[in-house]
Amino acid sequence: MKNNLQRSPHQGFGRVLIQSCGSYLRLCIHAKSVSTVKFRIASWNVNGLRAIAKKGFFEWKEKEKYDVVCLQETKIGADQLTKELMERKGYTAYFSHAEKKGYSGVAIYTREKPKEVLNGFGIAKFDNEGRTVIADYGDFLLANIYFPNGKASPERLAYKMEFYEAFLQYSKKLQKEGKRLVVCGDFNTAHKEIDLAHPKDNHRISGFLPEERDWMDRFEKAGHLDTFRIYNKDANHYTWWHMMTNARARNVGWRIDYFFIHKALEKMAEQATIEAAVLGSDHCPVTLTLKV
Template identity: 40%
Template sequence: MRVITFNTQGIEQAADNGFFQWMVKQDADVVCLQDLRAKEYQLDDKRYHPEGYDAYFFDAFEDGYSGVAIYTRIMPKAIMTGLGFEQCDFNGRFIQADFDNVSVAAFSVPSGLKSEEAQTAKEEYLRLLKGHFTKTLRKRREFIFCGPLQTAHKSQDLSNWYVNQRVSGFLPQERQWMEELFGEMGYVDAFRQVNHADQQYTWWPDYNKARDLNEGARLDYQVTTANLRKTVKAASIYRDECFSAHAPVIVDYDL
């Protein structure tokens, strides 16, 4: 099973930049998209519905804001939206597709870069999201969660990490949250399971040459339950084309 996750920063912009033409060439089984900034009724055009894929959306209440989607070639047994808390459900930040042996979810975490208030909201969101990850451990099936955690896990996941230790996305409390997720809770960072290279970034700041200089951060993840650890066969970040300030993350699973 090939799974792709991509933060579009606006699905219309990503489509204009050629994302869907690229997507259909990837032989992906499931594609998780975040930050659509459009509602489902605005996406009727066939360019948003490539042949061979069924699309499922979870809109944000506010126009032009957030929203997630799952594109799949496999008919899901069920679709679930929301996590039961306002910061997620009001802003369209979680959708899950259940298949025979695994569930795949597209999620997003708000950025804390804009202000202290935004950082406080992000940390509260992470606290509530951790509650969902805890509940998931009690379920008798496997999960792949795909999306931006808006945090670089380790120093190898962030350029100029030393001077960014007081910046949202690499704060001590954020890294501690990641350590708990991938440590005592037992979840797996699927990308790092097979790809240990440095300077593997999925996001670059909005200034000239950052992408060319590869000065960025790995903010986008595929997080799996522990039993899927050995099923991860390959993982890569596609950066040959620029569809948004983020790059697609591609992971192949032996499922």
């Protein structure tokens, strides 16, 4: 992180005191008193940025004062970005657009300007769908991803599994380079039976297929932690509800939106939440608070 997060420039040594001792100054270092700053991130599949902007999205964002807000399914092209959508006081915005109009797309609104921002992870057939923005915050890389949905056809399921595998290998490459990942977004898969209301009815439905869930297992085994489950082991916590069946009112949903962190970052994690009361999309926001 940069210094405008207001960390002590001597954070590695703890609190620094300057004491007057006659004709000289003495530097006193207290190693156990280290101040931290909370870094709050929200992630939300908004199902259309222009639509949710009319439902109070920016008012919500500015009220909550998140340091970073990651969006999926923005469904907006570069030629459709207005000043209102791009220039928000106190934030810098980064977008990745799909070549197909009105489809996919991700965005990051951030108070802290990253060292570097990448659109995608270097594979054209995935990057052309505008599914990934990766921001380098120094202490960690934040990957905001809209993972593919496999329900439309066998071909799209195959594409989803290829995307999964490509990202897993990319994450392993970053680990070998000594980089630590925070991954957020819509994974389009409920990992375990506790993560959806009717698991027995959905074993043959994309989003809960054995091969999709197996990939989630392998992603965890590669060193990534599901932050919500660090703090909450209970059932009936979901992030997506079908809009046509009044499912949200009945809380018949799926938990498919996540924050994963590399295990090396676990001590930085302080809180992970599902903001089910926040309306405006068929998904709700999820959040992560880090101590930096």
